[in-house]
Amino acid sequence: MRSDEPRRGADHNVMREVNRSLVLALVKEGGPVSRASIARSTTLAKPTVSAIVDELIADGLVREIGPGSTAVSGGRPPILLEFNARxxxxxxxxxxxxxxxxxxxxxxxxxxxxxxxxxxxxxxxxxxxxxxxxxxxxxxxxxxxxxxxxxxxxxxxxxxxxxxxxxxxxxxxxxxxxxxxxxxxxxxxxxxxxxxxxxxxxxxxxxxxxxxxxxxxENLEGAGERVGDLALLYAGTGLSAGILSDGRVFHGVGGTAGEIGHNAVPGIDEPCNCGNIGCLETVASGPAIVRAARRALAAGEASALAEVDEFDARDVAAAAQAGDDVAGRVIAGVGEHLGLAASWLINAYNPALVVVGGGLAAIGDLLLDPLRAAAARHALSPALRGVEIRASVLGPDAExxxxxxxxxxxxxxxxxxxxxx
Ligand SMILES: [Zn+2]
Known part of the structure; x- marks a missing residue:
């Protein structure tokens, strides 16, 4: 666009785009529909609707599927339009x-x-x-x-x-x-x-x-049920959060919004992948589970995990499910730290729902119960009211x-x- 072009030109383009979006959305959500019924629903002029529909047909987004059964006016039945998903x-x-x-x-x-x-x-x-x-x-x-x-x-x-x-x-x-x-x-x-x-x-x-x-x-197809304002605590090898506001991802200016795994927690001195020391992720992630279990074994605590040479977070979770005290305490400790993270999200973003996703979500209630309890302890009560904490429904398919x-x-x-x- 030339800089001396009147402002009106820009407004006209915006209106064209808005009208096109409106017509396409109507065909997508309400199809099959006729041009006349689009004009009625949108209050756009019939020639405007026809011009937009021609454009959408040319782009392949909309196609004509033949005449409807009856015409409201009693005349020729109108040609119906549908969205062409392919x-x-x-x-x-x-x-x-x-x-x-x-x-x-x-x-x-x-x-x-x-x-x-x-x-x-x-x-x-x-x-x-x-x-x-x-x-x-x-x-x-x-x-x-x-x-x-x-x-x-x-x-x-x-x-x-x-x-x-x-x-x-x-x-x-x-x-x-x-x-x-x-x-x-x-x-x-x-x-x-x-x-x-x-x-x-x-x-x-x-x-x-x-x-x-x-x-x-999770918001569109899983635990979220389209709540729109949702925070997902993504706990696996690392820890981060996905924040949705009205269904849209909140990115921040440099795109790193939600990286709460690298918030420092006082009293923790574990070095982190990011180069800092004492990040939350060092005590609230899969590797954190393994480290905590190793420390307990090194301190001489009795656990079934002592029988195996190598174990990962899944093995610790399985031992906890089987009733191993040490493994249970390790999982609960990580759950509490995740609950602290959940309280940060609840206070900062006031979501309708916190979903726990990533690999650790599969551990279930052994992790989620202490997580919920810690979140309830740390979050502001007005923000906590009405918020639910649920495990991922989609599992490894979510990403x-x-x-x-x-x-x-x-x-x-x-x-x-x-x-x-
Ligand atoms: Zn870090």
């Missing part, structure tokens, strides 16, 4: 520390193809305790793009247009620049994920972290479903139309 695809990619999942969705978000494979990690196995050998991020992202293309071809939709890609990573991401800032489990730092994948796939790419993706998925749903959110026209009953 007109475009959305792609969700979750690059996990161990596994990568790709899901292809249609324009309504329904999954039509999925592929999963181990996240590449070339090189010899590192010595115990050392960080994993980093795979070349560019090679990993090129492999992801190849698998995306293969999944689309395998679904019988070669050449279908990708409207948007949601890329989800286990670490710190900057949504605004599309950079993975730090993913210790992948050995990635400052990787321009958005630019690499966009060049490979020829589609816009939106980068989020796993907690944000899980929050969106890749979130990637698809985020791609869908971003692919929709800028003006989102919300119908309220």
């Amino acid at each position: 007109s475009q695809l959305v792609v969700g990619v979750h690059i996990g520390a161990r596994r990568t999942a790709i899901a292809i969705g249609d324009a309504a978000g329904e999954e039509i193809a999925r592929r999963e494979f181990p996240t590449p990690r070339p090189g010899a196995a590192p010595p115990a305790g050392a960080p994993p050998a980093p795979a070349d991020p560019r090679a990993v992202l090129r492999l992801v793009a190849t698998e995306v293309r293969a999944a689309i071809a395998g679904a019988g939709l070669p050449g279908a247009k990708i409207a948007a890609v949601g890329a989800v990573l286990p670490g710190l991401t900057d949504f605004h620049t599309g950079v993975c800032l730090l993913a210790p489990n992948l050995g990635w730092r400052d990787v321009p994920v958005r630019d690499i994948l966009a060049a490979e796939l020829g589609a816009p790419v939106y980068v989020h972290n796993a907690g944000q993706a899980a929050a969106v998925a 890749v479903r979130g990637a698809v749903l985020l791609a869908l959110q971003h692919s929709e026209t800028y003006y989102r139309v919300v119908f309220r009953a």
Whole structure:
């Protein structure tokens, strides 16, 4: 737009976009519908509706499905329109520390193809305790793009247009620049994920972290039941939070909003992955469970865990389920620290619901009961009233479903139309 173009031009474009969003949303949510009934519902002029519908048909988003049964006026039955969900695809990619999942969705978000494979990690196995050998991020992202293309071809939709890609990573991401800032489990730092994948796939790419993706998925399809104002505590190898305000991810200016795992907790002196000391994540995560159990064994406490050489957080949880006192206390301790994190989220964001997601959510009540009790102890009572703390419903599917749903959110026209009953 030229700088001397009148302001009116800009307003006109905004109105066009709003009207287009309105018509598309009506066809999507209320279809099949006729042009006349769209005009009635929107109070737009019939020629305006017709022009927008022609444009949507040309773009493949809407199609005519023939005449309806009767006309209100008693004249010729009107041609009905419906949303064409296969007109475009959305792609969700979750690059996990161990596994990568790709899901292809249609324009309504329904999954039509999925592929999963181990996240590449070339090189010899590192010595115990050392960080994993980093795979070349560019090679990993090129492999992801190849698998995306293969999944689309395998679904019988070669050449279908990708409207948007949601890329989800286990670490710190900057949504605004599309950079993975730090993913210790992948050995990635400052990787321009958005630019690499966009060049490979020829589609816009939106980068989020796993907690944000899980929050969106749980809100729309899981424990959230579309509450909109939801905070998801993502507890696994690390600890972060996905914050939703009216269903949208709250990113912050640098994209790192919700990284509460790196808030310092007084009295804790464990070094953290991020370089600081005493971060909450060092006492409220999977590795924290293992460290606490090892410390208890080293102090000579009697536990079934002493019988095994190597154990992980899952083994400790299993021992706790089987009634092992030491394991039970370790899980409860981590639950209490997670409850502290939940109280921060409740006080800071006043959500309707806190969902506990990530790998640790599978531990269940042994973790959740002390978590709820600690949250109730620490949170402000007005913020605590009405808030519920629930475990994830989607489990390990949350991240890749979130990637698809985020791609869908971003692919929709800028003006989102919300119908309220
Ligand atoms: Zn930290």
